[in-house]
Amino acid sequence: xxxxxxxxxxxxxxxxxxxxxxxxxxxxxxxxxxxxxxxxxxxxxxxxxxxxxxxxxxxxxxxxxxxxxxxxxxxxxxxxxxxxxxxxxxxxxxxxxxxxxxxxxxxxxxxxxxxxxxxxxxxxxxxxxxxxxxxxxxxxxxxxxxxxxxxxxxxxxxxx
Amino acid sequence: xxxxxxxxxxxxxxxxxxxxxxxxxxxxxxxxxxxxxxxxxxxxxxxxxxxxxxxxxxxxxxxxxxxxxxxxxxxxxxxxxxxxxxxxxxxxxxxxxxxxxxxxxxxxxxxxxxxxxxxxxxxxxxxxxxxxxxxxxxxxxxxxxxxxxxxxxxxxxxxxxxxxxxxxxxxxxxxxxxxxxxxxxxxxxxxxxxxxxxxxxxxxxxxxxxxxxxxxxxxxxxxx
Numbered sequence: 121x122x123x124x125x126x127x128x129x130x131x132x133x134x135x136x137x138x139x140x141x142x143x144x145x146x147x148x149x150x151x152x153x154x155x156x157x158x159x160x161x162x163x164x165x166x167x168x169x170x171x172x173x174x175x176x177x178x179x180x181x182x183x184x185x186x187x188x189x190x191x192x193x194x195x196x197x198x199x200x201x202x203x204x205x206x207x208x209x210x211x212x213x214x215x216x217x218x219x220x221x222x223x224x225x226x227x228x229x230x231x232x233x234x235x236x237x238x239x240x241x242x243x244x245x246x247x248x249x250x251x252x253x254x255x256x257x258x259x260x261x262x263x264x265x266x267x268x269x270x271x272x273x274x275x276x277x278x279x280x
Numbered sequence: 281x282x283x284x285x286x287x288x289x290x291x292x293x294x295x296x297x298x299x300x301x302x303x304x305x306x307x308x309x310x311x312x313x314x315x316x317x318x319x320x321x322x323x324x325x326x327x328x329x330x331x332x333x334x335x336x337x338x339x340x341x342x343x344x345x346x347x348x349x350x351x352x353x354x355x356x357x358x359x360x361x362x363x364x365x366x367x368x369x370x371x372x373x374x375x376x377x378x379x380x381x382x383x384x385x386x387x388x389x390x391x392x393x394x395x396x397x398x399x400x401x402x403x404x405x406x407x408x409x410x411x412x413x414x415x416x417x418x419x420x421x422x423x424x425x426x427x428x429x430x431x432x433x434x435x436x437x438x439x440x441x442x443x444x445x446x447x448x449x450x451x452x453x454x455x456x457x458x459x460x461x462x463x464x465x466x467x468x469x470x471x472x473x474x475x476x477x478x479x480x481x482x483x484x485x486x487x488x489x490x491x492x493x494x495x496x497x498x499x500x501x502x503x504x
Binding site: 135136137138139140141142143144145146147148149150152153154155158171172173175177179183185187188189190192213215217218219220221222223224225226242243246247250269270271274275276277278279280 | 283284285286287289292294295296297298299300301302304305306307308311312315316317318319320321322323324354365366367369375376377378379380391392393429431437438440441442443444458459461462467468470471492493494495
């Protein structure tokens with residue numbers, strides 16, 4: 121039996137690799153040291169991931185990014201996550217992975233202290249009357265940003 | 281047919297309360313391709329992270345394997361110097377994660393987590409042991425086919441990918457709702473690695489090749 125020759129670059133490639141769920145057992149692998157801490161000092165954001173029954177999602181992984189800022193945090197038994205990012209950002213790109221999500225869910229978190237700038241934001245304009253689900257609440261000391269995967273108050277997610 | 285799984289796939293019960301019900305908001309074309317991907321540089325990558333069989337005092341039990349391939353963009357161009365993360369259960373089908381309650385033995389010489397950066401040709405390479413199948417409670421007598429979880433960044437938000445690599449010839453794939461959630465059979469084929477005698481090392485390890493294609497184009501602008 122002769123071995124299959126190696127394919128030249130580009131041959132045999134048929135298109136993007138499909139997504140699969142992150143599953144429930146990533147907690148020993150995906151978190152990294154100081155993962156939630158994108159900035160030494162900055163804005164602390166806290167939130168909870170909730171399912172369609174309003175129950176916490178204890179096996180979600182949240183990533184947030186903007187320019188050089190990147191943070192990753194898995195949810196705890198209460199579905200809670202947190203991160204610290206530099207001050208002065210207009211918004212964060214947020215990506216949700218979880219058991220039960222066969223694909224990631226992209227969304228955005230807008231900072232409430234920059235609402236004037238948000239008036240012209242092209243993404244918020246597209247979102248329309250559900251825009252409040254994308255704006256964090258200032259709770260004094262920390263911002264609050266809950267992610268509702270399904271049902272009442274469902275967070276706006278984008279088609280990727 | 282569609283190559284990506286739907287969010288709601290009732291055979292995979294965990295999707296029932298987690299799939300969004302509202303229509304996803306569609307941003308202008310190429311939005312996610314133009315948006316730069318996360319700056320993953322804070323995630324530490326050490327050379328030894330690519331060999332999951334050498335992270336403890338002794339070697340883990342199981343079939344030693346080499347898994348390698350290229351990360352490409354949708355134009356089949358290599359995605360260079362991007363982060364690839366993997367995690368898996370041990371050869372007995374048990375994750376080190378404390379949430380895993382499957383009564384199969386833990387292996388004191390195996391954690392099951394690895395990282396590497398793709399090289400100048402977009403290539404990644406891991407050494408590990410073949411993960412076992414394990415039961416889950418999705419339905420009666422449900423068993424997951426052997427798989428390795430992969431996470432890849434790429435250059436854009438569009439290219440961010442979390443997926444699973446499967447092994448060729450595994451009869452459990454036909455019964456697995458997570459694998460079967462990919463509607464097009466050609467899409468499911470893309471999740472299955474190939475046994476590769478060229479990668480297999482005599483008297484040492486079985487070799488598998490698996491290329492990963494990320495969404496988006498222009499992953500590697502010409503270097504000047």
